[in-house]
Amino acid sequence: MNTTQLSRPNVQALTPYQSARKLGGNGTIWLNANESPLSPNFQLSGKDLNRYPEPQPQAVVEGYAAYAGVNAENVLVTRGGDEGIELIIRAFCEPAHDAILFCPPTYGMYAVSAETANVTCKTMPLDADFQLNLEAIEAQLDGVKAVFVCSPNNPTGNLLKRSDLIKLLQMTAGKAIVVVDEAYIEFCPEASFANELQNYPNLAIIRTLSKAFALAGLRCGFVLANAELIQILSKVIAPYPIPVPSADIAAQALADTNLTVVKKRVQTTLDNRQWLADQLVALPQVEQVFPSEANYLLFKCQDGEKVFKALWDLGIILRDQNKALNLQDCIRITVGTKEECERVVEAIKQIN
Numbered sequence: 001m002n003t004t005q006l007s008r009p010n011v012q013a014l015t016p017y018q019s020a021r022k023l024g025g026n027g028t029i030w031l032n033a034n035e036s037p038l039s040p041n042f043q044l045s046g047k048d049l050n051r052y053p054e055p056q057p058q059a060v061v062e063g064y065a066a067y068a069g070v071n072a073e074n075v076l077v078t079r080g081g082d083e084g085i086e087l088i089i090r091a092f093c094e095p096a097h098d099a100i101l102f103c104p105p106t107y108g109m110y111a112v113s114a115e116t117a118n119v120t121c122k123t124m125p126l127d128a129d130f131q132l133n134l135e136a137i138e139a140q141l142d143g144v145k146a147v148f149v150c151s152p153n154n155p156t157g158n159l160l161k162r163s164d165l166i167k168l169l170q171m172t173a174g175k176a177i178v179v180v181d182e183a184y185i186e187f188c189p190e191a192s193f194a195n196e197l198q199n200y201p202n203l204a205i206i207r208t209l210s211k212a213f214a215l216a217g218l219r220c221g222f223v224l225a226n227a228e229l230i231q232i233l234s235k236v237i238a239p240y241p242i243p244v245p246s247a248d249i250a251a252q253a254l255a256d257t258n259l260t261v262v263k264k265r266v267q268t269t270l271d272n273r274q275w276l277a278d279q280l281v282a283l284p285q286v287e288q289v290f291p292s293e294a295n296y297l298l299f300k301c302q303d304g305e306k307v308f309k310a311l312w313d314l315g316i317i318l319r320d321q322n323k324a325l326n327l328q329d330c331i332r333i334t335v336g337t338k339e340e341c342e343r344v345v346e347a348i349k350q351i352n
C-alpha cells in the first residue's frame with residue numbers, strides 16, 4: 001500500500017477547510033477572513049521560553065471569566081475557537097457511530113472536524129430567514145451527540161432567535177451538547193448565552209480573541225460551559241495548548257484598559273458596517289444586503305461570480321459564497337477600515 005492508502009479512509013476522503021489564506025490571492029485589500037483591519041500593539045513581557053507553559057494560563061482563565069461574567073471553572077482556554085469545536089467532537093462523539101448536526105449555510109469547521117474524526121454530519125438547512133427549523137432538527141436527533149449553531153451566524157450575519165436556542169437546549173437535554181458559536185458576540189454582546197450556563201448543563205459556548213479583539217494571529221479561544229463539561233474537555237486537550245507568548249498577550253488583551261479599546265474598535269466597525277451596507281444596497285450591481293450583527297456583511301449580486309472575480313483581479317479579496325447552500329451569487333465582505341470600504345464601493349461601481 002502507498003502512504004495515502006495507509007491513511008484512514010475518512011482522511012483520504014476529507015476535503016480540508018478552505019481557509020481564506022489557503023485560497024490565496026494577490027491582495028492589497030483583505031476582507032475575506034473577518035479579521036480586524038488594524039493590529040493592536042502588545043509587547044511580550046517575559047523572555048524565558050525554556051519552560052513549558054501553564055496547561056491553563058491562570059491570568060487568561062481569570063481574565064476571560066471576569067470579562068464573560070462567569071466563574072473560572074466555566075472557562076477552558078483553547079488554541080483558537082476551532083480547537084474548542086474539535087475537542088467537543090472528540091470528547092462526545094464515538095467515531096463511526098455518533099453524529100453531529102449543524103444548519104447550513106454556516107461555518108465550515110464543524111464539518112471538517114467531524115469528518116476528520118469519522119463522525120457523521122447531519123444537516124438541517126436554515127430557513128429562508130436564516131433561522132433554525134426546530135421541528136426538523138428534533139426529528140433528526142437520533143444518534144446526534146452535539147448540535148452546532150452559530151449566532152451571529154457566519155456567513156449570513158444574523159442572530160438566531162433566543163427563544164429557538166432555548167427550545168433547542170431543552171429538546172436536547174440529557175441527549176446532546178448544544179454548542180453556541182459566539183465568535184462574533186462582541187458586536188452584539190446583549191445576545192450572548194453566557195448567562196444561560198447555570199440553566200443548561202448541555203450548553204457549550206465557543207469564543208475567540210480572533211475577531212473583535214483583533215488577535216487572529218495569537219490563536220487563542222475559549223469554551224464556556226459548566227464545570228462538569230469543562231472537566232471532560234480538559235481530559236482530551238493537549239497538555240500545553242497555549243504557548244507562553246500567546247498567554248502573555250491574551251492576559252494583556254483582557255485587562256480593563258484594553259477592553260475599553262476593544263469596545264471603541266467595535267463601535268467603529270459598527271459605524272463602518274452601516275455606511276458600507278447603505279452604499280452597497282444603492283449599487284445597481286447589488287441585489288440585496290442582508291442584515292448583520294457581526295463585523296461582516298453578506299450581499300447578493302446580479303452576478304456574484306463576476307463581481308467577486310473583478311474585485312479579486314483588482315487585489316480586493318472578499319469571500320465568495322456562491323457555492324454555499326442557498327447563497328447563489330452571494331459574497332461575504334469583512335468590514336474593513338473606512339478607506340477600505342470606500343475603495344471596495346468605488347471598485348464595484350466600475351464593474352458593468
Ligand SMILES: *Cc1c(COP(=O)(O)O)cnc(C)c1O
Nearest residue numbers: 080081082107154183208210221
Ligand atoms: C473565526 C471563527 C471561529 C474561530 O476562529 P479561531 O481563529 O480558531 O478562534 C469560530 N467560529 C466561527 C463561526 C468563526 O467565524
